[in-house]
Amino acid sequence: MKPLVSVLIVEQSDIIIEGLKSMLQDAGEFNILAPLHDVQSLVERVMAQKPDIIIVNPQLLGMAAQATVEQLRRSRPGIAVVAISTTLLPSAVLASFPSCIGLYDTQNSVVAMLRQMADGGEEENDNGSYELSERETEVLVLLAQGLSSKLIADKLNISVHTVNTHRKNITSKTGIRSIAGLTVYATLHNLI
Amino acid sequence: MSRYFTAKTKMADALTVNYNIFLLLPRLGIKLGFGDRSIDEVCHSNGVATSFVVILLNIYTFSDYVPEASSLSDDDVTQMLEYLVASHRYYVNERMPHIERHLDHVASQAGERYAAALKTFFSGYCDDVVAHFTYEEQTIFPLIERRKAGGHISRSVVSHMSSTHDSAVDKLSDLMQILFKYLPSEGLAEELNELAFTIMQLSSDLNKHVVIEDNLLIPYLLGKEAERQ
Numbered sequence: 001m002k003p004l005v006s007v008l009i010v011e012q013s014d015i016i017i018e019g020l021k022s023m024l025q026d027a028g029e030f031n032i033l034a035p036l037h038d039v040q041s042l043v044e045r046v047m048a049q050k051p052d053i054i055i056v057n058p059q060l061l062g063m064a065a066q067a068t069v070e071q072l073r074r075s076r077p078g079i080a081v082v083a084i085s086t087t088l089l090p091s092a093v094l095a096s097f098p099s100c101i102g103l104y105d106t107q108n109s110v111v112a113m114l115r116q117m118a119d120g121g122e123e124e125n126d127n128g129s130y131e132l133s134e135r136e137t138e139v140l141v142l143l144a145q146g147l148s149s150k151l152i153a154d155k156l157n158i159s160v161h162t163v164n165t166h167r168k169n170i171t172s173k174t175g176i177r178s179i180a181g182l183t184v185y186a187t188l189h190n191l192i
Numbered sequence: 193m194s195r196y197f198t199a200k201t202k203m204a205d206a207l208t209v210n211y212n213i214f215l216l217l218p219r220l221g222i223k224l225g226f227g228d229r230s231i232d233e234v235c236h237s238n239g240v241a242t243s244f245v246v247i248l249l250n251i252y253t254f255s256d257y258v259p260e261a262s263s264l265s266d267d268d269v270t271q272m273l274e275y276l277v278a279s280h281r282y283y284v285n286e287r288m289p290h291i292e293r294h295l296d297h298v299a300s301q302a303g304e305r306y307a308a309a310l311k312t313f314f315s316g317y318c319d320d321v322v323a324h325f326t327y328e329e330q331t332i333f334p335l336i337e338r339r340k341a342g343g344h345i346s347r348s349v350v351s352h353m354s355s356t357h358d359s360a361v362d363k364l365s366d367l368m369q370i371l372f373k374y375l376p377s378e379g380l381a382e383e384l385n386e387l388a389f390t391i392m393q394l395s396s397d398l399n400k401h402v403v404i405e406d407n408l409l410i411p412y413l414l415g416k417e418a419e420r421q
Contacts, residue, residue, distance in 0.1 A: 025256035032258050034260070034261050034408075034411040041347070041415075041418050044347040044350070048414065049406055174373075175369040178363045180312075180316050181362075183309070185374060187309040188306060188370070
């Protein structure tokens with residue numbers, strides 16, 4: 001089963017919050033976190049609750065929109081920050097957001113857009129196969145032996161980023177996330 | 193009209209909608225035999241805070257229910273902490289040993305190599321969970337109790353509390369993946385099915401437990417801290 005995509009709504013208007021909530025709840029693939037009415041504790045909430053998507057009204061951010069969006073991305077890499085526009089906004093402000101929800105968007109288009117944002121961070125595994133490639137198997141064995149991504153990168157002469165891509169593919173192919181779980185997988189497959 | 197439970201909903205009706213509520217009642221100290229009484233009446237006669245119980249039953253029953261952290265009273269929070277501690281006991285003293293026995297049995301039939309790997313994995317998982325519960329009970333919950341008397345909780349403490357949830361959830365889901373997909377099942381099908389159901393039951397219970405902490409307790413604490421400043 002695919003995990004629910006958690007969504008944090010940051011908006012002043014209860015009517016808009018409730019509208020978004022009911023649109024997303026019907027879709028059944030989103031976990032809607034308790035919404036925020038202002039941005040005061042936004043970064044702390046993001047650190048604590050780790051939403052996948054934030055829907056924020058840029059008016060609450062004022063001139064600091066770009067800086068805030070960047071700060072959120074730093075505190076939680078891979079997060080998607082989407083704007084909800086309730087009024088005409090300067091294009092410079094909207095440019096800080098990868099996507100924007102408008103008040104007249106349909107339920108289908110909002111859900112489709114958020115679904116796409118949630119998948120955006122994931123790199124597709126190469127050919128849809130569930131067999132680990134030779135390189136992935138190598139990385140898996142080293143992970144199971146307790147090596148960090150950095151050490152694995154050094155050992156295999158590849159970048160840490162590449163190691164992390166292999167890790168993502170290993171997880172999407174095996175369905176296993178934790179190092180301890182990968183160790184059991186390696187044992188069951190006689191890899192270690 | 194809302195389809196969620198309210199204080200006026202009959203307890204027996206709530207149980208009919210979601211039989212998993214049976215598992216919650218002992219942790220709240222609520223006894224069966226409540227006839228046609230409402231959730232509020234049942235809570236009163238058992239000395240339990242109604243509003244927290246209504247939120248709890250809704251969280252466990254409706255996946256789209258979003259609790260309102262701002263509506264919690266101090267009594268609700270005290271009730272919540274009691275409930276969380278009782279749940280920790282239930283997981284650690286009842287569910288985990290049960291799964292461990294079952295898993296030992298299944299694994300030993302599958303071969304020594306598998307048995308050792310699974311045993312190490314599950315005991316590692318249990319250690320993680322117990323360490324997390326202990327941290328909450330000994331560090332976080334006393335801070336929350338002290339907050340009522342004017343103490344405060346730093347935001348970093350609150351963030352840290354949630355950071356260990358992910359790894360515990362991941363490991364249990366890994367265990368299911370391993371049992372479903374990778375363990376040789378010759379001659380073990382029935383036992384494996386039963387074990388998988390037991391683990392799924394614990395997993396969905398723990399997921400709701402995480403929802404209570406991440407989506408109710410933490411927003412409540414952050415809200416209170418923001419108010420204080």
